[in-house]
Amino acid sequence: MSEPNIKILMSCHKGIVAPQSNIFLPVHVGAEQAKLPLKNTTPDNTGDNISERNFTFCELTAQYWAWKNLNADYYGLCHYRRYFCFDGKRHHANDHKQIEVKSLNQFTLKEYRLDDEGLIRSCVAGNDIITPPYWNVKGTPTEDGPKKTIKEHMMGYGLIDEEGFALLENIVEKNQPEFKQDLDSYLNGSQYLGYNCYIMKKDLFFQLCDFEFSILFDFDKQFDYENRTTTQKRVCGYLGEILYSVFINHLRRTSNYKIAQYPMVFFEDTKPLFSLEAENTATRDDNTLDIVWRYYDKLPEALAVGISSLIEQLDPQKTYRLHLLCRHDFDYNFTKQLLPAVPKNLAIEQTTWQNIDLDSLGLDLSEEELYDLYPLLLPWLGNAQHKILWVDGLCVFNNDPVEVALNANTPLTCNLSVLTERELNRPKNKAVLNTYRSQNSLAEPTLSPSVIVLDPAALRESFALQDILRQYQEIFAAFDTPQITKIKAKRFPQEYPASYLAAQSVLLQKLNASAFNFSDATQSINFEETQKWANEGTFKEWKDSTTANIINYRAENYPYLFPDPVFAPVFWNKARRSNSYELILLKMFKKRENRLIDLLLPKDSLGRKIARKLITIIRRS
Numbered sequence: 252m253s254e255p256n257i258k259i260l261m262s263c264h265k266g267i268v269a270p271q272s273n274i275f276l277p278v279h280v281g282a283e284q285a286k287l288p289l290k291n292t293t294p295d296n297t298g299d300n301i302s303e304r305n306f307t308f309c310e311l312t313a314q315y316w317a318w319k320n321l322n323a324d325y326y327g328l329c330h331y332r333r334y335f336c337f338d339g340k341r342h343h344a345n346d347h348k349q350i351e352v353k354s355l356n357q358f359t360l361k362e363y364r365l366d367d368e369g370l371i372r373s374c375v376a377g378n379d380i381i382t383p384p385y386w387n388v389k390g391t392p393t394e395d396g397p398k399k400t401i402k403e404h405m406m407g408y409g410l411i412d413e414e415g416f417a418l419l420e421n422i423v424e425k426n427q428p429e430f431k432q433d434l435d436s437y438l439n440g441s442q443y444l445g446y447n448c449y450i451m452k453k454d455l456f457f458q459l460c461d462f463e464f465s466i467l468f469d470f471d472k473q474f475d476y477e478n479r480t481t482t483q484k485r486v487c488g489y490l491g492e493i494l495y496s497v498f499i500n501h502l503r504r505t506s507n508y509k510i511a512q513y514p515m516v517f518f519e520d521t522k523p524l525f526s527l528e529a530e531n532t533a534t535r536d537d538n539t540l541d542i543v544w545r546y547y548d549k550l551p552e553a554l555a556v557g558i559s560s561l562i563e564q565l566d567p568q569k570t571y572r573l574h575l576l577c578r579h580d581f582d583y584n585f586t587k588q589l590l591p592a593v594p595k596n597l598a599i600e601q602t603t604w605q606n607i608d609l610d611s612l613g614l615d616l617s618e619e620e621l622y623d624l625y626p627l628l629l630p631w632l633g634n635a636q637h638k639i640l641w642v643d644g645l646c647v648f649n650n651d652p653v654e655v656a657l658n659a660n661t662p663l664t665c666n667l668s669v670l671t672e673r674e675l676n677r678p679k680n681k682a683v684l685n686t687y688r689s690q691n692s693l694a695e696p697t698l699s700p701s702v703i704v705l706d707p708a709a710l711r712e713s714f715a716l717q718d719i720l721r722q723y724q725e726i727f728a729a730f731d732t733p734q735i736t737k738i739k740a741k742r743f744p745q746e747y748p749a750s751y752l753a754a755q756s757v758l759l760q761k762l763n764a765s766a767f768n769f770s771d772a773t774q775s776i777n778f779e780e781t782q783k784w785a786n787e788g789t790f791k792e793w794k795d796s797t798t799a800n801i802i803n804y805r806a807e808n809y810p811y812l813f814p815d816p817v818f819a820p821v822f823w824n825k826a827r828r829s830n831s832y833e834l835i836l837l838k839m840f841k842k843r844e845n846r847l848i849d850l851l852l853p854k855d856s857l858g859r860k861i862a863r864k865l866i867t868i869i870r871r872s
C-alpha cells in the first residue's frame with residue numbers, strides 16, 4: 252500500500268528557512284499584490300484563487316488555493332513562524348501552550364525534528380485531525396485588561412468589534428444554522444484553539460472549507476472596510492480562526508473522529524536564508540564587491556556608526572552589496588533609521604548568521620562548526636567571480652573597501668593577529684593551562700579570520716569544500732581546543748582560549764592565506780597586555796595602525812564599554828558625525844544605571860525568569 256499524500260501548507264509573505272521535506276509546501280500568500288515573487292514558494296494567485304483578498308483573508312488565501320487546486324490525502328496548514336512539534340518530548344510552553352524558540356533556522360528545525368518526514372507520517376497515521384492544544388484566555392492580559400471569554404479577549408486586542416461579531420453571528424445563523432450553538436458556546440467560553448493550524452483528512456478539509464468560506468465570503472461582501480486600521484481589515488483571517496475552532500468543536504460534539512493534539516513551536520525571529528546570488532555575481536568585475544559582515548553585538552547604534560563610515564568611503568563608480576549577518580534579536584530596523592542616505596550603488600540585506608544555505612553546499616555542520624567555517628564557505632555560495640570581503644564584529648572604515656580587496660594579491664588574505672601572539676606568549680600557569688594549544692610550534696605569521704578578502708573563483712579551483720572541512724576538523728582536534736560555547740559566550744563572544752586562536756591561524760595557513768599589512772586591516776585589543784606579551788616587532792607595527800583602512804573592534808575593547816580602549820578615538824570621530832552619537836552615550840549611561848539588577852539577576856538566569864513570571868502573575872491577579 253502506498254503512503255498517503257500529506258501536504259502541509261506553510262503560509263509565507265516573506266522568505267524564510269523552510270523545512271526540507273516533500274510534505275511541506277511553502278505558499279506565497281498575497282502573491283497577486285506582491286512586488287516580487289518569493290523564491291522556492293508556490294504563489295496563491297494561480298488557478299481558482301482569492302489572492303487579491305489576502306489583506307483580509309490572511310493565511311486563508313493559501314487554504315482556499317489548496318482547496319481548489321491541490322490534490323492530497325491529508326491537508327495541513329501552518330504559518331511561516333508556527334509548526335507542529337511531533338518529537339514527543341516535554342518542552343517548556345508559554346501561557347498559549349506554544350513552545351517559544353528564538354530563531355527559525357536549520358539548526359532549530361533539526362532540534363525539534365520539524366521536517367522529519369517519517370516522524371510526521373507516523374503521527375498523522377491513525378488520526379483524522381491534528382490540532383494544537385486549547386489554552387485558557389481567562390485572565391490573559393489584553394490592551395483593554397484581562398478578559399474572561401474569547402469574544403471579549405479578541406475585542407480587547409481590537410481585532411474584531413461588536414459590529415463584526417454581530418454580522419458573523421447573523422450569517423452563521425442564516426448559512427450554517429447547525430453550527431450556531433457551537434459558535435455561541437465557543438465565543439462565550441475561554442478555551443481558545445485558533446491560529447488556523449491543523450492537519451486533517453481530505454473529506455474533513457473539504458467540509459471545513461465549505462463551512463468557512465460560505466460564511467466568510469458573505470461576511471466579506473457585507474463588512475464595511477472604510478476607515479479601518481490594517482489590523483481591523485484582517486478581520487476575515489481572525490474570523491477564520493474562530494470558524495475553524497467552531498468546526499473542530501462541532502465535530503467533537505457530534506461525531507467520533509479521532510482528533511489528536513500536538514504542541515506548536517513558535518519562532519520569534521524568521522529571517523531568510525543567506526546566499527550569494529549566482530545570477531548577480533557570475534562575471535568578474537573588480538569594481539564590484541560583496542561585503543559579508545557578521546555583527547554579533549546587540550547595539551544597533553554601534554553598527555550604524557560602522558555602516559555610516561562605510562558609506563562615507565564608497566566610490567560612486569563602483570557597486571557594493573552589504574550582507575549583514577546579525578543575532579536573531581538584533582534591531583536592524585532601528586539601525587536603518589540611523590543611517591545617512593544609502594547611495595544607489597549600495598544594496599543592503601540582513602539575516603541571521605545561522606541561516607546559510609547548507610543544503611546547497613552539501614554539508615551537515617553543527618552550529619559551532621558553521622560559526623568557525625563561515626567565511627571559508629562563501630566562495631561556494633552561488634557562482635561569485637569578483638572578490639568578497641568578510642568582516643566579523645564591530646568595524647569602521649577609513650578607505651574604500653574595494654581598494655582593500657585590490658590590495659589582496661592571493662586567493663585568501665586576512666589580517667595579522669597580534670592577539671594570537673599575545674595569548675600564546677602568556678605564561679602557562681595552572682589556572683589557564685587548559686586554554687593553550689597542545690602542539691609545540693606555530694608557523695609565523697599568526698593570522699585571524701576577523702577580516703578576510705576572498706577570491707572565490709581561485710579558491711574553488713584550489714580547494715574542495717569537503718577538504719576544507721576535513722582540515723578544519725583535524726586541526727581543531729590536534730590543538731585540543733576546549734569545548735567552549737563560543738555562540739553563547741559568557742560575557743564577550745570573542746573571548747576564546749589561545750588553542751582556539753592558534754587553530755584558526757593554522758587552518759588559514761594550510762589554505763595558503765597571506766596577511767594584510769596593518770595599514771589595510773587591524774584589530775583593537777588591550778594595549779597594556781599586548782605590549783607585555785606580543786612579539787616586539789609586530790607590536791610596534793600594530794600600535795601605529797590607527798589609520799588602517801579597516802579597524803576591527805573586538806568585544807574586549809568596545810569603545811562604548813570601556814574608558815580607554817585602543818583606537819577608540821577613531822570610532823568616536825566616526826560616531827560624532829553619525830546619527831548615533833547621543834544615543835550611544837545615553838545607552839552607556841543607562842547600562843551603568845542597570846548594572847545592579849544585572850549583577851543580582853543576570854539576564855536569562857533562572858532567577859530573572861522567575862521574577863518575570865511572578866510579575867506576570869501579579870499583573871493578572
